[in-house]
Amino acid sequence: MRDFIYKDKIVTKDLNLFYGEKQILKKTNFKIPQNSITAIIGPSGCGKSTLLRCMNRMNDLLPGMRIEGQILFDGKDIYTNGVDVVEIRRKIGMVFQRPNPFPKTIYDNIVYGLKIKGLKDKKKNDEIVERSLKNSGLWEEVKDRLHTSALQLSGGQQQRLCITRALAIEPEVILMDEPCSALDPSSTLKVEELMQELKKRYTIILVTHNMQQAARVSDLTGFLYLGELIEFGKTTKIFTNPKEKLTENYITGRFG
Amino acid sequence: MKRFKEIIGLGMLGLSAVIVVLFLGIIIFDITTKGVGVINWNFLTDFPREGMTKGGIFPAVVGTVFVTIITTLFSIPFGVCAAIYLSEYAKEGGMTSLIRAAIRNLAGVPSIIYGLFGVALFVQGLHFGTSVLSAGLTLGLLTLPWIIATSEEALKTVPQSYREGALALGATKWQSIYSNVLPYALPGILTGSILGLSRAAGETAPILFTGVVFSLPSLPDSVFDQFMALPYHLYILSTQHHAIEQVRPLAYGTALVLIVLVFTMNMAAIILRYRLRKKFQV
Numbered sequence: 001m002r003d004f005i006y007k008d009k010i011v012t013k014d015l016n017l018f019y020g021e022k023q024i025l026k027k028t029n030f031k032i033p034q035n036s037i038t039a040i041i042g043p044s045g046c047g048k049s050t051l052l053r054c055m056n057r058m059n060d061l062l063p064g065m066r067i068e069g070q071i072l073f074d075g076k077d078i079y080t081n082g083v084d085v086v087e088i089r090r091k092i093g094m095v096f097q098r099p100n101p102f103p104k105t106i107y108d109n110i111v112y113g114l115k116i117k118g119l120k121d122k123k124k125n126d127e128i129v130e131r132s133l134k135n136s137g138l139w140e141e142v143k144d145r146l147h148t149s150a151l152q153l154s155g156g157q158q159q160r161l162c163i164t165r166a167l168a169i170e171p172e173v174i175l176m177d178e179p180c181s182a183l184d185p186s187s188t189l190k191v192e193e194l195m196q197e198l199k200k201r202y203t204i205i206l207v208t209h210n211m212q213q214a215a216r217v218s219d220l221t222g223f224l225y226l227g228e229l230i231e232f233g234k235t236t237k238i239f240t241n242p243k244e245k246l247t248e249n250y251i252t253g254r255f256g
Numbered sequence: 257m258k259r260f261k262e263i264i265g266l267g268m269l270g271l272s273a274v275i276v277v278l279f280l281g282i283i284i285f286d287i288t289t290k291g292v293g294v295i296n297w298n299f300l301t302d303f304p305r306e307g308m309t310k311g312g313i314f315p316a317v318v319g320t321v322f323v324t325i326i327t328t329l330f331s332i333p334f335g336v337c338a339a340i341y342l343s344e345y346a347k348e349g350g351m352t353s354l355i356r357a358a359i360r361n362l363a364g365v366p367s368i369i370y371g372l373f374g375v376a377l378f379v380q381g382l383h384f385g386t387s388v389l390s391a392g393l394t395l396g397l398l399t400l401p402w403i404i405a406t407s408e409e410a411l412k413t414v415p416q417s418y419r420e421g422a423l424a425l426g427a428t429k430w431q432s433i434y435s436n437v438l439p440y441a442l443p444g445i446l447t448g449s450i451l452g453l454s455r456a457a458g459e460t461a462p463i464l465f466t467g468v469v470f471s472l473p474s475l476p477d478s479v480f481d482q483f484m485a486l487p488y489h490l491y492i493l494s495t496q497h498h499a500i501e502q503v504r505p506l507a508y509g510t511a512l513v514l515i516v517l518v519f520t521m522n523m524a525a526i527i528l529r530y531r532l533r534k535k536f537q538v
Binding site for chain 1 (some may be wrong): 347348415417418420421422423424425426427428431435436440
């Protein structure tokens with residue numbers, strides 16, 4: 001599966017994004033290596049979620065959105081004509097800010113992605129459900145109630161179910177948009193542990209508001225301010241010895 | 257003083273509610289007490305006899321059911337599809353707003369206008385003649401704006417996260433709508449549709465020129481036959497009959513049957529919504 005360890009999985013090249021007249025992202029350049037966790041931090045409204053949602057083309061849903069530049073996934077531009085958006089979204093999964101399990105059973109939530117792909121083999125799907133739940137560490141907690149409503153789970157479990165659901169379709173990249181912002185500290189810890197586990201097989205891009213979280217879990221950190229990527233590099237470096245004054249002010253809590 | 261104002265305000269609101277319910281109660285009470293006497297098995301299953309002074313209203317019941325079925329088959333599929341298009345696919349902008357405004361306005365067009373339009377389009381234009389089909393389609397047009405508007409409302413209440421969640425898992429747009437939007441909008445869509453249909457079932461003007469007749473020797477056996485209908489039968493009995501005093505009880509009986517029919521449909525809508533809501537909450 002891996003070509004070599006530090007292969008760039010996702011690269012953005014001079015990415016500009018306009019929403020109507022307003023420019024949201026300004027010439028952002030990211031290089032996100034495979035099997036790493038990259039955190040994107042920055043104050044509210046700096047464009048971090050927008051950037052994340054570009055990477056699996058969820059922004060296509062927004063009317064009045066316009067993009068310039070490139071986003072390369074495994075070296076191929078995902079915004080050129082003729083790209084299969086559905087295929088992109090299968091390979092680049094997403095976990096949202098608020099846990100959004102469908103009002104179906106736990107089992108049906110996990111097989112949703114398989115069923116729409118046309119995989120209806122019950123036995124195989126059962127195996128995938130079990131494997132995905134074990135990967136996300138949720139198996140022991142829900143194995144006796146797979147066929148009860150996902151809405152009865154706690155918030156933290158719901159979010160881990162959403163991660164499980166994304167894992168079931170075997171993506172290569174998982175985008176996480178402030179996945180812990182609606183969770184309590186112990187659930188947050190579980191999700192963070194899960195990220196460390198997942199990074200062995202997936203590439204994770206994490207948007208977070210919580211600087212401690214970025215420092216704890218990520219390998220690389222990008223600081224986004226007013227749509228501009230101010231600084232991008234190793235997390236340890238960004239948090240201990242930032243190059244830019246702006247980054248330092250932000251991480252030391254002078255604004256945000 | 258503040259408290260006094262509070263009491264006055266609350267009193268006014270309560271009084272309005274009581275007045276509305278009171279009128280409804282009086283209407284139902286009046287029709288029920290005067291109509292229930294003539295209702296029996298024969299009244300429901302017999303043809304009108306001896307110049308409508310005896311017998312029952314069977315063909316009118318059958319006609320109303322028949323025409324409502326045609327209305328349903330026409331207006332629900334078209335209405336729901338139009339709503340899905342407007343809510344999920346249409347790009348927001350001048351054109352979509354215009355279409356939406358047109359639909360809202362159509363809902364307010366007097367029903368006689370629909371009747372005349374039905375004559376022009378279905379009876380004459382498409383040569384369906386005065387028939388159950390023409391009348392059913394005309395009633396369908398009348399209910400379409402209502403069905404589109406309520407279905408669109410129902411679709412809009414489905415959380416955006418259901419759509420995004422499905423798309424993020426690699427669903428196509430239609431897959432996300434079919435599996436993750438429609439099921440949750442269904443209770444609202446069905447309730448709105450049934451309420452629209454129950455209104456259509458009680459309409460007179462749109463069927464007046466398009467297919468209804470005041471008397472029939474036998475039941476309609478194709479969609480191109482003419483038919484009798486409860487609201488029109490009631491109109492004949494209460495205003496056009498040569499012996500109005502004599503048929504008055506029959507008119508009340510007919511009114512009661514019509515009201516019960518419409519109430520039943522509305523009740524069905526409420527029960528259906530309740531059940532579906534429970535089902536889809538898992």
